[in-house]
Amino acid sequence: MTTDRILPVAAMSLAILVLWYAGALWLNGPQAVEALNRLGDGWGTADFVRQAFAMKRPILPTPDQVAVELFQSLTGTPVTHIRNLLYHTGVTAGSALTGFAMGVVLGVVLAVGIVQVRTLEASLLPWVIASQTVPILAIAPMIVVILGNMGFTGLLPKAIISMYLCFFPITIGMVKGLRSADPLALDLMRTYSAGTGQTFRLLRLPSSLPFLFASLKVAVAASVVGAIVGELPTGGQAGLGARLLSGSYYGQTVQIWSALVMAALLGVALVAAVGVAERALVRSGPGGGR
Amino acid sequence: MIGVASRQPRPAMAPGPLVALLAPLLPLGGVAGHSVGFVDSPVAVAGLVLLVGTLLLRRLAVGALSEAVILSVGVAAGYGATLRLLADGLAPDAGLWLLLLGATLLLGRVLRLLAEVSGPARHACPALFGLAILLLWEILTRGLQVPAILLPPPSAIAAAFATNAADLWDDFRQTVLISVLRGYLLGCGAGFAVAILADRVPFLARGLLPLGNLASAIPVVGVAPIMVMWFGFDWQSKAAVIVVMTFFPMLINTLAGLASAERIQLDLMRSYAAGYWRSLLLLRLPCALPFLFNGLKINSTLALIGAIVAEFFGTPVVGMGFRISTQVARMNLDVVWASITVAALTGSLLYGALALAERRVTAWHPSFRKR
Amino acid sequence: MPAAPSPSLPPALTAVPPPAPFAEPGAEPGRTIVDVRNLTLTYQAADHPVYALSDVSLSIAQGDFISLIGPSGCGKTTLMRVIADLEQPTGGTVLVNGMTPEQARLKRAYGYVFQAPALYPWRTVERNVTLPLEIMGIPRGERQTRAREQLERVGLAGFERKFPWQLSGGMQQRVSIARALAFNPDLLLMDEPFGALDEITRDHLNLQLTQLWRRTRKTCVFVTHSIAEAVFLSTRIVVMSPRPGRILDVIDCARDLPPERTLDIRESPEFQRIAHRVREGLMEGHSYDD
Numbered sequence: 001m002t003t004d005r006i007l008p009v010a011a012m013s014l015a016i017l018v019l020w021y022a023g024a025l026w027l028n029g030p031q032a033v034e035a036l037n038r039l040g041d042g043w044g045t046a047d048f049v050r051q052a053f054a055m056k057r058p059i060l061p062t063p064d065q066v067a068v069e070l071f072q073s074l075t076g077t078p079v080t081h082i083r084n085l086l087y088h089t090g091v092t093a094g095s096a097l098t099g100f101a102m103g104v105v106l107g108v109v110l111a112v113g114i115v116q117v118r119t120l121e122a123s124l125l126p127w128v129i130a131s132q133t134v135p136i137l138a139i140a141p142m143i144v145v146i147l148g149n150m151g152f153t154g155l156l157p158k159a160i161i162s163m164y165l166c167f168f169p170i171t172i173g174m175v176k177g178l179r180s181a182d183p184l185a186l187d188l189m190r191t192y193s194a195g196t197g198q199t200f201r202l203l204r205l206p207s208s209l210p211f212l213f214a215s216l217k218v219a220v221a222a223s224v225v226g227a228i229v230g231e232l233p234t235g236g237q238a239g240l241g242a243r244l245l246s247g248s249y250y251g252q253t254v255q256i257w258s259a260l261v262m263a264a265l266l267g268v269a270l271v272a273a274v275g276v277a278e279r280a281l282v283r284s285g286p287g288g289g290r
Numbered sequence: 291m292i293g294v295a296s297r298q299p300r301p302a303m304a305p306g307p308l309v310a311l312l313a314p315l316l317p318l319g320g321v322a323g324h325s326v327g328f329v330d331s332p333v334a335v336a337g338l339v340l341l342v343g344t345l346l347l348r349r350l351a352v353g354a355l356s357e358a359v360i361l362s363v364g365v366a367a368g369y370g371a372t373l374r375l376l377a378d379g380l381a382p383d384a385g386l387w388l389l390l391l392g393a394t395l396l397l398g399r400v401l402r403l404l405a406e407v408s409g410p411a412r413h414a415c416p417a418l419f420g421l422a423i424l425l426l427w428e429i430l431t432r433g434l435q436v437p438a439i440l441l442p443p444p445s446a447i448a449a450a451f452a453t454n455a456a457d458l459w460d461d462f463r464q465t466v467l468i469s470v471l472r473g474y475l476l477g478c479g480a481g482f483a484v485a486i487l488a489d490r491v492p493f494l495a496r497g498l499l500p501l502g503n504l505a506s507a508i509p510v511v512g513v514a515p516i517m518v519m520w521f522g523f524d525w526q527s528k529a530a531v532i533v534v535m536t537f538f539p540m541l542i543n544t545l546a547g548l549a550s551a552e553r554i555q556l557d558l559m560r561s562y563a564a565g566y567w568r569s570l571l572l573l574r575l576p577c578a579l580p581f582l583f584n585g586l587k588i589n590s591t592l593a594l595i596g597a598i599v600a601e602f603f604g605t606p607v608v609g610m611g612f613r614i615s616t617q618v619a620r621m622n623l624d625v626v627w628a629s630i631t632v633a634a635l636t637g638s639l640l641y642g643a644l645a646l647a648e649r650r651v652t653a654w655h656p657s658f659r660k661r
Numbered sequence: 662m663p664a665a666p667s668p669s670l671p672p673a674l675t676a677v678p679p680p681a682p683f684a685e686p687g688a689e690p691g692r693t694i695v696d697v698r699n700l701t702l703t704y705q706a707a708d709h710p711v712y713a714l715s716d717v718s719l720s721i722a723q724g725d726f727i728s729l730i731g732p733s734g735c736g737k738t739t740l741m742r743v744i745a746d747l748e749q750p751t752g753g754t755v756l757v758n759g760m761t762p763e764q765a766r767l768k769r770a771y772g773y774v775f776q777a778p779a780l781y782p783w784r785t786v787e788r789n790v791t792l793p794l795e796i797m798g799i800p801r802g803e804r805q806t807r808a809r810e811q812l813e814r815v816g817l818a819g820f821e822r823k824f825p826w827q828l829s830g831g832m833q834q835r836v837s838i839a840r841a842l843a844f845n846p847d848l849l850l851m852d853e854p855f856g857a858l859d860e861i862t863r864d865h866l867n868l869q870l871t872q873l874w875r876r877t878r879k880t881c882v883f884v885t886h887s888i889a890e891a892v893f894l895s896t897r898i899v900v901m902s903p904r905p906g907r908i909l910d911v912i913d914c915a916r917d918l919p920p921e922r923t924l925d926i927r928e929s930p931e932f933q934r935i936a937h938r939v940r941e942g943l944m945e946g947h948s949y950d951d
Contacts, residue, residue, distance in 0.1 A: 012497030067521045122405035123419035138598045142620045149439050225509040248515030264508040271507040272542050417718050472676045557747050561773040562796045576783050654783040
C-alpha cells in the first residue's frame with residue numbers, strides 16, 4: 001500500500017518543485033533583466049538564471065531562498081526574540097489552541113444539549129447549521145476591535161475567532177456521533193434499566209468518539225486559520241498573521257512565504273497531534289471512523 | 291413518529307411565566323428622572339393582561355399547535371409592550387424586566403410545543419427562536435444602554451443598512467458578483483476537470499490525493515497577500531485566492547464521488563461493453579452527484595471567506611472586506627454590522643440555492659427520497 | 662474501446678432463432694452456445710495460491726437451462742464471470758457463440774443478472790430497462806416499446822414511471838431481469854438473482870422464470886445455493902466443489918422432469934430423487950476437507 005504511494009507522491013512533489021523554479025524564472029524574469037541591464041550589457045543565460053533565483057525582493061522566491069530564510073529566522077535569534085519566527089509561531093499556536101479548547105467545550109456542550117433536549121434540537125440546530133454558511137471570518141476584525149474596547153487585547157480576541165470557527169464542525173460531528181449508537185445496543189441498555197446518564201457515559205459517548213475526532217481534525221485546522229486571520233487587524237505585532245501582513249506591506253515576499261510554510265507546518269502538526277490522540281483513545285480499530 | 295407525538299398528551303405547563311404577575315408590585319422604570327409605577331402605564335398593564343390572558347385561554351386549545359399559537363400571542367404582547375415602552379424613552383426597572391422574563395419563559399413553552407408538532411409548522415420553531423433572539427438583542431441593547439461601539443441594536447443596523455444601501459450594493463457587486471462568482475467557477479471547474487483527468491490517470495490520482503488531504507490541514511487563506519501582490523488589487527487577486535482555496539475540496543470530493551459507484555453497477559456497464567465516457571456519463575457522474583454538491587456547498591462558504599480576507603490585504607476602494615476593515619477603523623460599527631448582514635445573507639442564499647438544486651437533481655438519493 | 666455503438670444492429674437483435682414450439686430442450690442437442698475447456702483460474706492470496714477454478718470443462722447447448730450449484734468458494738460465480746469476461750482465466754479456453762468472451766461481450770451476446778438488482782436509483786423503472794438499449798444506440802421510440810414489452814413479460818406493466826426504491830425487492834429483481842432481456846441476448850447469465858429474497862417471493866419468481874424460459878427458450882446459466890431452486894428450474898445441474906473449484910457431477914433433469922413445471926412437482930418422487938443426488942454430490946465435496 002505505502003510503497004504504491006511513495007512513487008506518485010514523490011513524482012508530484014518533484015513536479016511541483018520544477019514548476020516552482022520555472023515559475024520563479026518566469027515571474028522574476030523581467031526584474032532580473034532590468035537589474036542585469038543596469039549592471040551592463042554582457043550577461044548570458046547563466047547570469048540571468050542566477051539573478052532570477054537570487055532576487056532580494058522576488059515576485060516568487062525559490063524554495064531554497066525560503067528554506068534559507070526559514071533557517072535564519074528560526075536560528076538567528078533566541079526563541080523568545082520578536083525576530084524569531086518560532087516566537088511568532090508560538091503566539092499563533094497559543095491563540096489557536098486556546099480557541100480550539102474553547103470551541104471544543106462549546107461544541108460538545110451544544111451537541112449534548114441538542115441531543116438531550118428536543119426543544120433545542122428543533123430551535124437551535126437550524127441556526128447552528130446556518131452559522132456555517134456565514135463567512136464568519138468577516139467579523140474577525142470587529143471582534144478584535146470590540147474586545148479591544150472592552151480592555152481585552154492579545155490572545156483572547158484571536159482565541160474567540162478560532163473558537164467561532166471550531167465549534168461548528170464539533171457540534172455537527174458530535175450530534176451525529178451521539179446519535180450513532182446502535183439501536184440494538186440502546187435497547188440492551190434499556191433492558192439493564194440504565195439511566196440516561198449511564199447510557200450516555202457507557203454507550204453514547206464511546207460510540208461518538210470516532211465522529212468527534214474526525215471533527216476535531218477539521219476544527220484544529222480551522223483554529224489555525226482563525227488565529228492567523230485574527231492577527232491581521234492588530235496591525236502586525238506578533239504572530240504568523242502579523243508576519244504575513246507586515247510582509248505584504250513592505251514587499252518582503254520571502255518573509256511571507258516562510259510565514260506561510262510555518263503556518264502550513266503548524267496546521268499539519270496540530271492535525272497530526274489530534275490523530276495521535278485519536279489512536280491513543282479510540283481502540284475500535286480500523287474502520288471505526290466515519 | 292412525529293405524527294404520533296402530536297397526539298400524545300402535551301407536556302405539563304411549568305409555572306415559570308407566572309413570575310410576570312409579580313411585575314405590578316415593582317417599579318416599572320423611570321421617564322426623565324420620574325419613577326413610573328407599573329399600573330400607571332396602560333401599555334404595561336395591557337401587555338401583562340394579554341400575557342396572563344393567553345395563559346388562561348390555553349385550556350381552549352385542542353392540540354399542541356393551537357396552544358402554541360395562543361401562547362405566542364402572549365409572548366408577542368410581552369415583547370411588544372416592552373419595546374413600546376423603551377421607544378417612549380422609559381429607563382427600565384425591575385417591573386419591566388419581570389414582564390420580559392415572563393414573556394421569555396412563555397416563549398420557551400411555545401418552542402417546546404412546536405418542537406413536538408409535525409408538518410410545516412415545525413419550521414416555525416427555528417424562525418421564532420431567531421426572531422426572539424433579534425428582539426431580545428434590541429431590547430437588551432436599548433434597555434441596558436449598551437454602547438453602540440460594543441453592540442448596536444438591530445434597528446440601528448437596519449437604519450445603517452438603509453442609509454448605506456448604495457455602498458453596500460457596490461460592495462456586493464464587487465465582492466460577490468465579480469470576485470466570488472468568477473473565482474468559484476474557475477476553482478470548482480479546475481478541481482472537477484483535474485479530478486476527471488486524475489480518474490483517467492491513476493498515477494496522478496495517487497499523487498494528488500495525499501496532497502489534497504494535506505491542503506485541508508493548511509491555512510490556505512494565507513496565500514492572500516501573495517495573490518494580491520501578483521494579481522493586483524482588483525478582482526483577479528480575489529479570484530486567485532478563491533481558486534487556490536476551492537480547488538482541492540472539489541478535487542477530493544469529485545474523486546471520492548467517481549469512486550462511489552458500486553462494483554456490481556460497474557460490472558453491468560462492462561457487460562454492456564460500454565466505454566469509459568459512456569459509463570462516466572451514465573453511471574459514475576450520477577453516482578458522484580451527492581459528492582459534487584458537497585464540494586460545491588463547502589466551497590461556496592470558502593469562496594466568500596477567501597474574497598473577504600483577500601480584500602483585507604488590499605482592494606480598490608469598494609468591496610465587503612474593504613468596507614468592514616475601514617469602517618471598523620472608524621468605529622462605525624453599525625455599518626460593519628450591516629455589511630456582515632449582507633455577507634451572512636449572501637452565504638446563506640448561496641448555500642440554500644445549492645441545497646435546493648441538490649434536492650432537485652438528486653431526489654433519488656436515500657437522504658432525500660420518500661416513498 | 663468500443664465506445665461508439667456499431668451502426669448496424671448486433672446480430673443478436675436482428676436474427677433471433679425462433680424457438681421450436683414444443684421441443685424437448687434436453688432431447689434436442691442444439692448448437693453449442695458456451696464451450697468451456699480445461700478452465701483454470703488461480704490467484705495469489707496473502708501467502709498461498711488460491712485455486713478458484715481447476716480444470717473445469719462444460720458445454721452448454723442452445724436452449725439449455727444450466728444451474729451451477731455448490732458451497733461458497735466453489736467457483737460457480739467465478740465460472741460465470743469468466744464466461745461474461747468480467748474475470749480473466751489463467752488457463753484453458755472459453756468460447757461463447759464461437760467467440761472469445763471478450764468478443765462476445767463487445768457484441769452484447771449475453772444479459773447478466775446480478776445478485777442485487779443494481780438498478781440506477783436516479784432512473785425510472787422504464788429508463789432502467791432502456792439503459793442497455795441506449796448504450797447500444799437504439800432509437801428512442803423502439804427503446805420504449807421494447808422496455809414496455811419486457812416489463813409486461815415480467816409482470817410489471819404499469820410500473821414504468823416508478824423509481825426503483827418505490828418497488829419491493831422482488832419487483833426490483835424482476836426489473837433487472839427485464840433489463841437483461843431487453844436487448845434480446847442469446848444467453849442469460851444469472852448470479853443468485855433471488856438469493857436475497859424471502860422464500861415465498863422466491864417461489865413465485867422461480868415459477869415466473871421457468872415460464873419465461875419456456876416461452877423464450879433463451880439459454881440460461883443460473884448460479885444458486887438452493888437445491889430446490891436448481892432442480893426446479895434446470896435442464897441440467899452442475900454440482901461444484903471448493904478447494905480447488907471444480908465440477909463434481911452433472912445431473913440431467915430434463916429426462917425425468919417435464920419441461921412445463923409447476924410448484925407441486927417439487928413433491929414428486931423424480932424431483933426428490935434428483936434433489937437427493939445433488940445433495941449427495943454436495944456432501945461428497947464437503948467431506949473432501951472438512
